[in-house]
Amino acid sequence: MSVGKPMSFLFRWREAIYVSDLTPTTRHVLHVLSFHGDEDGRNCFPSLASLARKTGHDRKTCWKAVQRGRAGGWITAAGRIALDGSSANSGRGHRGLSTVSYSLAIPETVGVVPPVP
Numbered sequence: 001m002s003v004g005k006p007m008s009f010l011f012r013w014r015e016a017i018y019v020s021d022l023t024p025t026t027r028h029v030l031h032v033l034s035f036h037g038d039e040d041g042r043n044c045f046p047s048l049a050s051l052a053r054k055t056g057h058d059r060k061t062c063w064k065a066v067q068r069g070r071a072g073g074w075i076t077a078a079g080r081i082a083l084d085g086s087s088a089n090s091g092r093g094h095r096g097l098s099t100v101s102y103s104l105a106i107p108e109t110v111g112v113v114p115p116v117p
Contacts, residue, residue: 009041010034013104017074020110029055029065030074034104041104042078066102073107 007015014034017027032054037044046054051062069075078101 008039010037010039010104013041013074013106016106016110020072020074022068022072022074023065025057025061026065026068029057029062030069033066033069033075033102037102037104043101044075044104045099045101047099073105073109075102076105077101078103 014031017030020027022030029051032051033044033046034041036046036050048059048062048066051057051066052059055062057065066075070077
């Protein structure tokens with residue numbers, strides 16, 4: 001990162017989860033989830049199977065970590081996305097298969113995010 005350039009939201013979000021009181025498993029799952037979105041922390045829609053494969057945790061563990069992230073204000077559900085990329089509610093989804101699209105958020109209680117040493 002160059003001097004004087006502001007940190008991107010995604011970078012600040014990752015720094016915030018590193019210093020949070022989240023469990024190591026929840027931090028790991030949320031960190032992996034963050035690689036599935038854009039630089040502004042939106043449009044994250046990995047499947048639980050994908051999170052499980054990439055983290056080495058089972059789907060239930062990943063689901064619980066995502067729920068803890070939602071409860072703590074670290075992620076919000078932004079809607080369902082069909083696996084073909086259309087809105088899951090449009091009726092165009094492939095055989096009705098869809099996943100939840102998440103947006104990353106830094107809870108107001110976190111305040112200033114110090115850099116991780």
